[in-house]
Every structure is written in C-alpha cells, then in structure tokens.
Amino acid sequence: MSDARTPLIAGNWKMNFDHLQAIAFVQKLAWSLRDARHDFDDVEVAVFPPFTDLRSVQTLVQADKLELKYGGQDVSTHVSGAFTGEISATFLKKLDAEYVIVGHSERRYRHVESDETIAAKAKAARDGGIVPLICVGETAKDLERHEPSAVPANQLRGALIDFKPGDEFVVAYEPVWAIGAGSPATPEQAQNVASVLREVVRQAVGDETAAKTRILYGGSVKSDNIVGFMKCPDVDGVLVGGASLDVDEFSAIARYKKHATY
Numbered sequence: 577m578s579d580a581r582t583p584l585i586a587g588n589w590k591m592n593f594d595h596l597q598a599i600a601f602v603q604k605l606a607w608s609l610r611d612a613r614h615d616f617d618d619v620e621v622a623v624f625p626p627f628t629d630l631r632s633v634q635t636l637v638q639a640d641k642l643e644l645k646y647g648g649q650d651v652s653t654h655v656s657g658a659f660t661g662e663i664s665a666t667f668l669k670k671l672d673a674e675y676v677i678v679g680h681s682e683r684r685y686r687h688v689e690s691d692e693t694i695a696a697k698a699k700a701a702r703d704g705g706i707v708p709l710i711c712v713g714e715t716a717k718d719l720e721r722h723e724p725s726a727v728p729a730n731q732l733r734g735a736l737i738d739f740k741p742g743d744e745f746v747v748a749y750e751p752v753w754a755i756g757a758g759s760p761a762t763p764e765q766a767q768n769v770a771s772v773l774r775e776v777v778r779q780a781v782g783d784e785t786a787a788k789t790r791i792l793y794g795g796s797v798k799s800d801n802i803v804g805f806m807k808c809p810d811v812d813g814v815l816v817g818g819a820s821l822d823v824d825e826f827s828a829i830a831r832y833k834k835h836a837t838y
C-alpha cells in the first residue's frame with residue numbers, strides 16, 4: 577500500500593450481533609485496541625453492524641470517544657418516502673455513520689441487485705454525505721470464462737458512473753469464491769486485480785482521486801494472512817467477515833503492523 581493512503585481495517589458483521597451483543601463487542605474491542613495503541617498507529621478501524629445496532633454503537637463511540645468508525649451494510653437509493661424496509665443515507669448520516677457498504681456479493685446475488693441499483697446506491701450515499709464502500713468481485717463461474725479482473729472491473733465501472741474527481745469512496749475487491757471459504761486469494765491475485773481496479777478508478781475520476789482512493793481486499797482474511805495483503809502496493813486494507821466477529825482476532829488483524837517486517 578502507499579503511504580499516501582490510510583489503511584482501513586473494516587469488519588462486516590453481516591446479520592450477526594443484536595444491539596446488546598454489539599455493545600459488549602465494541603467495549604471489548606476498544607479495550608483491546610487501547611491496550612495496544614502503538615501497534616496500529618495510523619490505521620483506521622471500522623465496523624459495519626446491522627442497522628438495529630447503529631444507535632447503540634454511536635452512543636458508545638461518542639460517550640467514550642473511541643477511535644472507531646462505523647457504517648451501514650446497505651442503503652436505499654431514495655432519501656425518504658414509501659419504501660418499506662429501506663434505510664436512507666440521510667438516516668445513516670444522522671447516526672454519524674462514516675461509511676456504507678454497497679454492492680456486497682450477498683446483495684448482488686441473493687437480492688439480485690443490478691449494477692444500476694448499486695450505482696444508484698453509491699450515488700445516494702455520496703449525496704447523503706456517507707462514503708460508499710463499493711464491493712466488487714468475480715464468482716468461480718466467472719473465472720471459467722473471463723480474466724480474474726474482468727467482472728470486478730466492469731462492476732466498478734458501472735458503480736462509478738455518476739462519480740467525479742474529488743468524490744470520496746472506497747473499493748473492496750472480494751472474490752466471491754474466497755468469501756467464507758477459509759481459503760483466501762493469494763496476495764499476488766489480490767494485487768493483480770487491485771491494480772486493474774485502480775486504473776478503472778483513474779479513468780473514472782482522474783489521477784489525483786485514484787491515488788487517494790483506498791482499495792481493500794476481502795475474502796477469508798485472518799490475522800495470519802493479512803500481512804501478505806498489506807504488502808501489496810495497491811491493497812490499502814481489508815474487509816473482514818467471519819474473523820471480525822471475534823474480538824481478539826479482529827484486534828490482531830487491526831494490529832497487523834506488529835507482525836509485519838517491511
């Protein structure tokens with residue numbers, strides 16, 4: 577990764593932890609990270625709890641002045657109105673959320689979200705003052721027919737259609753075949769796709785914004801494999817699923833510099 581970009585260690589809780597469990601988790605995480613502040617200097621840590629936990633996480637983070645960012649796992653394309661079950665970027669902003677995930681493969685495939693929908697969600701987040709964390713990634717089937725970077729690059733091109741130089745967003749490259757699989761991509765595979773994605777960002781929003789945009793890797797990240805990814809020049813952090821639900825493991829991931837010899 578480049579020194580110009582602050583590493584982002586993001587934990588996607590998916591549909592895990594109710595608000596009471598969320599409070600207990602964040603308290604433990606805060607203690608764990610506070611004890612080891614020097615191990616993760618200049619690293620940003622963020623969690624993505626279910627919507628029903630966000631108010632509790634906000635209260636805790638603000639009351640205890642925790643250096644922890646948080647965000648939603650999805651966002652509506654609308655601002656308000658008759659959209660049963662949806663949550664707008666405006667509501668997330670009111671909870672001081674920093675980020676929102678859009679285009680996670682579990683939404684693309686299980687909820688049949690199209691590239692157009694994901695582009696509209698990314699735009700809605702940006703317009704509502706929330707930084708979209710745009711997920712892209714190929715399935716194992718895609719790999720039989722295309723180069724590894726082809727599908728993620730197309731997905732990213734589609735998502736950035738309304739973006740312009742200076743807009744802030746984060747990209748997460750998550751090969752679908754590596755999610756929850758216990759076997760991640762290799763750092764070389766992650767770097768190859770991340771460098772293509774940076775070029776897509778450059779073509780969409782220009783050199784300056786591309787140089788500042790963080791590209792994360794996600795898919796079976798753990799404390800014993802993160803260092804390899806963080807050594808890749810175009811990988812600026814990780815989006816962690818399963819391992820983000822274990823305080824000690826997630827804290828060890830955030831403190832990856834302790835184990836790295838650069």
Ligand SMILES: O=C[C@H](O)COP(=O)(O)O
Nearest residue numbers: 588755756795796817818
């Ligand atoms: O959003 C996170 C990803 O889906 C990765 O999940 P995982 O770390 O359990 O493979």
